[in-house]
Amino acid sequence: MSLVRTTDLTVAFDGLRAVDGLSFTLAEGAALALVGESGSGKSTVASALLGLHRGTGARVGGSVEVAGVDVQRASEDELRRLRGARAAMVFQDPLSSLDPYYAIGDQIAEVYRVHTRASRRTARARAVEVLDRVGIADAGRRSRARPHEFSGGMRQRALIAMALACEPALLIADEPTTALDVTVQAQILDLLHTLREETGMGLLLVTHDVGVAAESADEVLVMRHGRVVEHGPVAEVLGNPAASYTRELLGAVPRLDTPRAAADRKVVAGAAADGGAADGGAADGVVLEAVGLRREFGRGKRTFAAVDDVSLTVRRGETLGIVGESGSGKTTLGRMLVGLLEPTAGRILPGGGVRPDVQMVFQDPVSSLNPRRSVGESIADPLRARARGRAAAPPGSGPAPGREPVRDEAGIRGRVRELLERVGLEGAHYDRYPHEFSGGQRQRVGIARALAADPRVIVCDEPVSALDVTTQAQVVALLDELRRELGLALVFVAHDLAVVRQVSDRVAVMRRGRIVEYGPADEVYGSPRDPYTKQLLAAVPALDPAVAAARRATRRTARRHLAEV
Amino acid sequence: MNGFVGFVLRRAVGTLVTLAAISVIVYVVFYVTPGNVAQITCGPRCSPAQVQQVADQLHLADPLYERYWHFLQGLVAGQDYSTGTAVQHCPAPCLGLSYQSDQQVTELILTKLPVSLSLVLGAMVMWLILGVGTGVLSAWRRGRLTERVLTGITLVGVATPVFVIGLVLMIVVCGELELLPFPQYVKFTDDPEQWAWNLLLPWLSLALIEAAAFARLTRASMLETLAEDHIRTFRAYGVGERSVIGRHALRGAFAPVIALNANNVGSAVGGAVLTETLFGLPGIGRELVHAVDVVDLPVVVGMVLVIGFFVVIANAVADVLYAVADRRVVLA
Secondary structure, eight states: OEEEEEEEEEEEETTEEEEEEEEEEEETTOEEEEEOOTTSSHHHHHHHHTTTTTTTTOEEEEEEEETTEETTTOOHHHHHHHBTTTEEEEOSOTTTTSOTTSOHHHHHHHHHHHHSOOOHHHHHHHHHHHHHHTTOTTHHHHTTSOGGGSOHHHHHHHHHHHHHTTOOSEEEEESTTTTSOHHHHHHHHHHHHHHHHHHOOEEEEEESOHHHHHHHOSEEEEEETTEEEEEEEHHHHHHSOOSHHHHHHHHHSOOSSOOOOGGGGSOOTTTTTTSGGGGTOOTTOEEEEEEEEEEEESOGGGOEEEEEEEEEEEETTOEEEEEOOTTSSHHHHHHHHHTSSOOSEEEEEEGGGSOOOEEEEOSOTTTTSOTTSOHHHHHHHHHHHHHHHHHHSOTTSSOOOSSOOOOSHHHHHHHHHHHHHHTTSOGGGGGOOGGGSOHHHHHHHHHHHHHHTOOSEEEEESTTTTSOHHHHHHHHHHHHHHHHHHOOEEEEEESOHHHHHHHOSEEEEEETTEEEEEEEHHHHHHSOOSHHHHHHHHHSOOSSHHHHHHHHHHHHHHHHHHHHO | OHHHHHHHHHHHHHHHHHHHHHHHHHHHHHHHSOSOHHHHHHOTTOOHHHHHHHHHHTTTTSOHHHHHHHHHHHHHHOEEEEOSSSEEEEOSSOOOBOTTTOOBHHHHHHHHHHHHHHHHHHHHHHHHHHHHHHHHHHHHTTTSHHHHHHHHHHHHHHHSOHHHHHHHHIIIIIIISOOSOOOOOOOTTTOHHHHHHHHHHHHHHHHHHHHHHHHHHHHHHHHHHHTSHHHHHHHHTTOOHHHIIIIIIHHHHHHHHHHHHHHHHHHHHHHOHHHHHHTTOOOHHHHHHHHHHTTOHHHHHHHHHHHHHHHHHHHHHHHHHHHHHOTTOOOO
16 A cells, blocks of 8 residues: 555645646655755645645645545544644744744654643653654753754754654655755755664655755656656656756756866956956956954854954956855855955955955845835946945045946936846846846846946855756856856855855855865865865765765764764 | 843843933923912912912922932932921932822822722733733634624724723613622722722723733734744644644734733823723822822822833833743843
8 A cells, every 4th residue: 555645636726726637656665755946836745745735725636645544535633633643744944843932842742642642741751752863962851942942953853853753654854954054954864764764654755956855765756837747766867867857957956076167267358358457456366355354243251253264365257165054154254255244353455456346146035125126226226326426536536447337317227227138137127126026037136236336246145045956057157157258256155065166266165164175166176175075075965866875874884983982 | 040130130220210310301391391380389369478488388499400309318318398387207218298288299109009000900910811812712713703703892992992981881880780889999908809899890991992902912913923834833743723722823922912011001000090080099190190280290200200110110020021931032
């Protein structure tokens, strides 16, 4: 008997079909990954398996059978007995998925008591047992902690512990590692793998990350627009994809092992004649230099340095990648380079004594644009500010890199249209508002706004982390094109090692506010010297399941080794 | 616990500064207010000589800072007052003598305060039960008839003045049905049972007005919490709706309810004038309105300070409750 069987599953919200005729089965103890980009309907499928669409106004058609329960026809009570007991779900964001007001152990115990007739005391003991099982050290004491006292990885472990409490036959994991750092992601994926080996439960993994699927599943089902694109064993689908969409998706995934072509690197001859040496840039092309940067937060005993003694140089027409996990100080560093934060110590020097003209592209294209202003107005802001600034300054006060500022309204509008076209949008988009654009388009608007001030350096803080892989690839390509054609220098701040590799000439690896490794991208990735860099690289999911298994084994021995020492 | 001691100390200092500022402001406001205070105090039939005598007695001609300094001295060390015929000693936390009755303000407050506190604290219990209960019900029964009826009732509650509700209650309950006697204040220490029976209607009419705001706030915060991810988690784990609502969603409404409650309790101590007047309760609010009418500066300052004190204390208590309800909050 199969653990999950869906036949012609459709889910429609207000007439919009999120899932459209999906059929698949999952055998007991097997692992299936639903892979797709945002809007593909993959999470909707996961919710439908537990009947979570009931009472939400969504229309569910077809049949869903999970662990012997017909989810479509089951009564509320039958559904409740299925949820958590026979099929348990692990959600994406481990912080918001736990109640902030109650102790973690109590929350797990509550779920356990719903499904068993256990006493409070027994349920509490069970909670500690499963917390210990998922690798929470000192589980008895930590079970009394509240979610905010746990780190992201620990919270995800706690959610998995909650799922394990009633020994379900099926674990549904909806993007379980998306909010986590790459090293923590590897630990969670390894944990899921071990648990599956030991308990024999089936796994339905929902993910946008092909690498995560390759690491954890036996079978892959690629979804697009609510339909199946391709379904088969993971090695086959990822190794030899039949559908063109799968090939496109795989092609867009940035890889750790492909260095970028050297021919592409060159700045187009004569590009940005107004940049570089022409207006006094240093002979070696250095446009921005940071020396001994340090930034502290907090006061008194609670002072800590988010960035500590960081020195680096940015050259014309070059991309410097800054990679690190959360809390490594990479965003703080980026903000100091732009001038949004004052360094506590150290200096930022413009190359060749010229004002550096640094602009920024932000991570979240949704919240970094004012929703109440048209995109054209947003892009025009820096132009107007510049015009005012120049008008106020006495003539001849300092060199003026870049073009002469436009002052009249028609000129500004024209320049904005030019910029919109430059980033692959249409000039006619001037009067549209951010909500009318997709995520990728909004990020293009963000780039146009950064370009408006004629910068020589653009700092991009996680510019593509909120985007789907195919969109991600397009935005990365745009940035690279701008770098080549305008002779811009890019500082690319990101947590994604593969993306950084794809775009960078040189890379700085950050950890706890310091640069632990700094050098040409090929060297850092090809033969890393620092143990932390090695650890990071080993944690990136491999697209090849065989490689993934080998890596997992290595990580396991390494961990055992550490435990013995 | 160290953090708690620090919190209390900081709040105590903050309270003193706030009260000092309030007293200065009241002094200045009364100083610049036009009108012949001596004439008002003495009465319309006083001769100019008598008015002059009153003005001398009350030191009305002294400069502002001297009068304020005098007030501070009385507060810290006590004061002797000559009332023309005899000398009255006013012991240490002396807020002065009433211009009107020569009664010591401290004593006056001590007789009025229990009335106001009885009214407000009793009403608070009622408005919390009524308001939060209604809010929970309407969040739970969202979109159904129950919710629409409750929303309608709370809207009426918000829109109806207290004297209408109170008057209707009094006419129906005491007049027509004769279930209760017409309210009359009885001291708690004299007869607790009569105290409660007599305050029942004032409590209810004050609570009905306030409860409406609590119902709306509770409903809104619960609906907000119900849309959060952790609620989805518990539903996905088969936890029953009663537990999801009563345990997890209600908890999210605690913080805003605590904040609103602190505000309302604090301001109702001196602000329940209408209720006090309607039911003939000799509380702070009524006395304050009267004192303002006759420009009885010492009484006004004293009352305003007491009200200010309760507002500050209510908010400090709310901050402590916040931290107890939500461990992420750090007292500072």
